Amino acid sequence: MEGEKMTRMDRWGYPLRTSSDACVAAIDAYYGEVLCYGRNRAVILEAPAKDPACLLGNALAAHFLSSKDPSKASSLLASATAALENATSYEKAVYESIIPLVGDRRDEEAALRRHVEFVKEFPNDLASLKRAQILCFYMGRPHLSLSLVEQALPHNQDKSFIYGMLAFPLLELGRMAEAKSAARRGWEINKFDIWSQHCLCHVLQHDCHFNEAVNFMESCSSTWGSCSSFMYSHNWWHVAVCYLEGNAPFGKVLEVYDQQIWKELQKSDSDQADVFLNALGLLLLFDVRCQLDAVEDRLLLAAKILKDKSLWHVEWLLDILSLWALARAKESLKAEELLSSIKSRNLILNKKKQQEMQRATLLAEATYEYGRGNDDKVIDILGPDFDAMDYKMIGASDEQLDVFNAIWYNALLNAGHASKAIDLIEKQLKKREGCAFLWRLLEKAYNIGGGGDAGVASEKARALEISYFN
Template identity: 30%
Template sequence: MWTDTLGNPVTLDGGGASLALLNDFVEGFIASEARAANVLQAQHDPSPIVQAAIAAVHLFAESATAAASARPHVLRAQAGAHAATPRERQFIAAVAAWADGDIPSAVALHEAQAREHPRDLASLKLGHYHLFNRGDSPGMLRMALAALPAAADVPYLHGMLAFAWEQCHALDEAETQARTAIAMRRKEPWAHHALAHVLLTQGRLHEGHDFLADVSETWTGLNSFMVTHNWWHQALFALDLDRADEVLALYDQQVWGVACDYTQDQVNAVSLLARLELAGVDVGSRWDDVAGYLARRTADQVLPFLDLQYLVGLGRAGRPEADTLLANIAARARAAGPTDAAWAEVAWPAARGLLAWTRGDHAACVRDLGQALPRLLEIGGSHAQRDLFAQIHLDALVRSGHLGGAQNLLQPQLRAQPESRRLRRQAAALYAALGLGGATEHFL
């Protein structure tokens, strides 16, 4: 029997050629490399595990049509599953559950896989994807720790552990795991990403900027999300250091334009443009270009985190499609059940507040987005990504005259980020508006 790059037995009909393409998926996926999509070249290979991998690639499109594209491959995988190994059958079942929209079942299968077949790190990474999108960072950590005794030799597992620790706010453990991964393999972009989160959270802005600049030479052959997202993190460091020209250059050259039709590249762009505007930077006509792609997303409703970002972009560009998207979010919220209640209870009020902010109705933003903020974790996204919504809420507080509330939120951020020139500027303006300009030195 054949084995994949991690030593997992695989059932293949296509022999060595199929194995090479399957390994591209397995290792490419956990290494955040574009070659994971090479498995699409095996469209006609009946091997069940190959067909399941192809289905997964289609589902990562995160679009309204992704499940339909994946389903024929799921059916082929299921048709041959009787001849596959138990590990392969479990992976096939998890991908099938994903295609059916049954994420709780998919997560349960990936968790079982982590315990029973801990070197199936493609399954673990996919489980992390689902858990991340549900805001379940403890689940991410639990799953990765289950695999550690059997897969400690794989640098990518340490990168996954680093991000899970960081999302659980265990920053020292996250940094240790990230540096372990990088010591094992300098080109480990997910570990770079996890360490960037740690350094940003701890206010080590200059160190973070220098670190990403140093390792960026290794960001070759990556999927578009990973390369644009790591550059997005570099832009966050530069933005807090008040290097607006650098941030705009990073946006134009690294963050936007790699795969404009891909969901994750679009939300990177929306998030960075909005943050630039919140920092007082004129972004020119950049919203118009992004909005042309976002306008095609109004009927997606795949993940609430994505829809909220699309809504901000369409609203800031002044596009009428923003109202269509808001109506579709409302419909999705009405259809939500117990396993996807975040659409109704979090995404829907957040959507109303975010669109209000883009249109200058700051009081409505404070009311509606403020309602959603305590549970925003449930829509997915990382702490750093969701911080955009907190920044928008803070801006709305200031613009609607809730200055005391704004001070209560801004001052702790400033204490945690003493290197942030962006926050110092915002705080100075706020204290002047509060009539405390003469006491600013006690706060900054």
């Protein structure tokens, strides 16, 4: 009977205690939204509304609201706690993995430890596996992320979502051929698997197959209508970056920025912070390519909105990008206030977390100085051995981190350290020989430093620029 508290099964075949079929339906719908990066994850709030005594519904709803409405999240978690006595072992395990992620004493290390144990016991729960992988991403632990999905893979070989989840840590670890194979398999099983699409684009972009990446993503774009603001604008960010790196007409890049990324803000249910993360990431790429003058009006508009502190401290990467934008737009007081706030917030972390995020704070300060045009300070702050790939703790993919290496190369060149820049750029070209932008930087470095053949570098760049979209 509908009103009777009984054991029901969720989408994964795991048992939960609830008096409501509608509660289970809301939980299952939420799982789908999480895996599809859907914009209706708020559907989970229907679960505790349909059954206020369901532990699983309350716990998942609490996690969903943990950053949006902490007070309500704490209330929901208290309801989950009250339901522990009659809950199943599966529900209790979900509850235990979520507890460290709700409330003022957020403890990502504890949460990750509990998720590692959870995946061993309940490998079919792909939504919890996704939550574990997101933790790994923001903590810069791709090896653990891969280990977790490999544990779950034998139990989920017929499910599309598992392959996108396999592909992402593989590409983070530089295992591009395996990542491509996994992403393509996920997409072939389910053409609406947005994460597999995204991972395949990552590989094509890394391999400098920009035209192929754009064609693939634009062919998939009709499936993005129900995506969250982050996933929608991030997929279009990838398209824009491929156009930019592939030397497509500049108008194509601006069209994506204006009509796909920035326009997302006009939607009533858009997430402003997620859109800004991708918009600012693209604007910074214009800057390191000395093309910012063409989009100065867009930068000034973004900086004006960024003075609203509601966008601060949502994500480390967004804060760092915001520092650059505010500094470059000459909003010096606000930039200094944000930087000071970042440093203050880092001081209240536990000692271990402070040490982990110290480099992130330095990157924030260096990016601020780059925005101000202080190349010598950028070099002093980052030190001689800087490599952006060591900064995954800010919650950024390799493609998102690449721009900070470009900042580093530009700072070295502008400050007269051409030989150092040449060594780094030549090393990077061994990994991405098909990147015209790196050849242009090398040409500039050779012209400044007098070493190497700038003409050869120019010819390499020109040949690539002609080949991409022609």
